Amino acid sequence: MAHHHTTPSLNELVAGVANRLKTAGTGFYLMVFIAAALVLASAGTGLVAMFKGHEAYYNVYREVPWGVLIATYVFFVVSSTGLCLISSIGHVFGVKDFMPIAKRSVFLSIATILSGFFVIAFEIKLPWRMAIWNVISPNLTSNIWWMGTLYGIYLAFMFAEYVFLLMNKHRPAVICGFSGSVAGIAAHSNLGAVFGLLMGRPYWQGPYMPIYFIASAMMTGCAVILMFHILGYKVNKQEMAPDMQRALEVTTKIGILLITVILFFTTWKLIAGAAGQPNGAYPVVQSEVFGHHAFVFWFFEILLGMAGPLVLFILSKGRNLKLMLIASLSMVVGIFVMRFNLVYLGQALPVYYDLGVNEFKEMLHYSPSVYEWIITAGGFGLTALLFLIGEKVFDGHKVEDH
DSSP states (O other): OOOSSOOOOHHHHHHHHHHHHHHHHHHHHHHHHHHHEEEEEHHHHHHHHHHHHHHHOOOOSSSSOOOOOHHOOOOOOOHHHHHHHHHHHHTOOOOOGGGGGHHHHHHHHHHHHHHHHHHTTTTSHHHHHHHHHHHHHHOOOOOHHHHHHHHHHHHHHHHHHHHHHHOOOOOHHHHHHHHHHHHHHHHHHHHHHHHHTTTTTTTEEEEEEEEHHHHHHHHHHHHHHHHHHHHHHHHTTTOOOHHHHHHHHHHHHHHHHHHHHHHHHHHHHHHHHHTTTTTTHHHHHHHHHHSSSSSIIIIIIIIIIIHHHHHHHHHHHOOOHHHHHHHHHHHHHHHHHHHHHHHHHHHSSTOOOOOOOOOSSSOOOOOOHHHHHHHHHHHHHHHHHHHHHHHHHGGOOOOOOO
């Protein structure tokens, strides 16, 4: 723990970082190397696809234009919003038990949203155009305009919040944290509306999408917080202080509640897609429950993403870190597949399905190309890289007593 009255000089800070990097060990550098290699491979692949044309490298096509890169982007911003919201319970709203997770969670919410931006940059082909036109030609009726703008504001607040946390300026950090939470909820519920307001896509369409996105973001936040905090202590080879163990215990308990909520959401979504057999949704729901997509749905989304971790969290009582780590890793895999299912299955039924157009009688297939998977892996690599560097540079994100 640092003391309040002594602010270390720049030289001391640099010496501290250098010392931690010196003593890091080969395992650490191997992980850094792998993560950096993924990022470079991903950026290289993305740039080639950007200039050679997506149709040569990506398996998306006219009828299924949104693929794994969109799903990965959604996954990362879901994680980022969740990290922001769960960690704000502590240092923004003053619930003492959650205080110790503030710094690392805010840092990781920045890392994950940057990873999301990294992946989406290679999906929208010419990303700089978006930045320019977003400013000079705003379309206030477009959910996607709001998405870019609100996430930009959110990122700025989270960045400012982290800087203030580093400087131990509590009041401005709280103000930025609160503003960041509001911007995050606005941005993220709007991302739900990107899907929920599409009249031509009955599988997505509905007012519950923005709410579902916020709830599942918080569920994801719990998983990611547990995963990164437990891994952080492993990377730093440190013993966990009792207050940190307590913070992870309450995070687990909130996670149990949120998994239950999302299981209910999923159940009602299936019932809604089956009741009265609505044209655009029923075949997809059928395929999810006992058809072509059933294994992926039941095994990844339900078992790995929610039901399994729910049981493990309850068994762990929030104290058995090994079980909590297994559960949170399992959740991250399951939630990634959940996002993929959400994005792909919404497009699996052709828009012309109801009209009896012969070419579009079947469900549409999409499986990502190797290049799409490399770019996806690069997003995970970037988060891992920032996480590993952050642990050493910011000394395990130690939190002071306020």
